[in-house]
Amino acid sequence: MLMKKGVILGVAGAVVAGTIAIAGGHGGNPAVKARKAHMQLYAHNLGVLGGMAKGEADYDAGQAQAASDNLVMLTTMNQMSYWPAGTSTDDLGDETRALPAAWEPANWDDLMAKSAAMADAAAAMQAAAGSLEGVQASIGAVGGACGACHKAYRQPMN
Numbered sequence: 001m002l003m004k005k006g007v008i009l010g011v012a013g014a015v016v017a018g019t020i021a022i023a024g025g026h027g028g029n030p031a032v033k034a035r036k037a038h039m040q041l042y043a044h045n046l047g048v049l050g051g052m053a054k055g056e057a058d059y060d061a062g063q064a065q066a067a068s069d070n071l072v073m074l075t076t077m078n079q080m081s082y083w084p085a086g087t088s089t090d091d092l093g094d095e096t097r098a099l100p101a102a103w104e105p106a107n108w109d110d111l112m113a114k115s116a117a118m119a120d121a122a123a124a125m126q127a128a129a130g131s132l133e134g135v136q137a138s139i140g141a142v143g144g145a146c147g148a149c150h151k152a153y154r155q156p157m158n
Contacts (some may be wrong), residue, residue: 021055032096035082038074045070046142049125050134053139059132068129069124075119090154097155111153118145 047068051057086092088100101107121141127133 010048010142018034020154024136028095029087029092031082031084032092032098034069035079035098036096038077038079038082041074042071042146045074046139046146049129053136059135061130064129064132065126068126068135071122072119073127075115075122097157099153101154102153107153113147114145114149114152117148121145 003099043065048063049071051145052064083098083102085103085122087096088098089096090100102111121138123142124144125135125138128138
């Protein structure tokens with residue numbers, strides 16, 4: 001019991017220290033940092049699932065479920081504070097790849113539809129994560145939902 005409390009306190013301390021280190025980082029717009037971190041969490045969890053789907057990693061039901069649960073959680077988070085005006089490529093150059101089109105009111109319905117498609121694909125992945133076949137069958141829709149938004153609203157890599 002004492003060892004368990006020590007581990008919990010150690011993990012909590014590491015989380016607090018990491019949060020302080022991230023918050024204290026110099027340079028860069030905090031909103032852009034937050035949205036990049038959010039996208040990195042998407043990428044990490046998709047990497048876990050994609051590796052299994054492609055046979056590059058052994059299928060593990062627990063890991064697949066955790067990764068798909070994380071994707072669902074990420075799609076339900078309110079991201080509005082990540083996207084303030086003045087944080088596009090036109091404003092910040094190479095600090096971001098978010099195109100100005102994301103802030104144009106004419107595109108907001110499209111952005112919301114793409115966000116909903118991502119949430120739906122993540123929910124389908126979550127429901128299918130109990131088997132390798134399910135992961136393989138649903139990974140394409142998740143990747144497609146990510147790609148649809150990126151194609152329209154993210155600058156390609158140089």
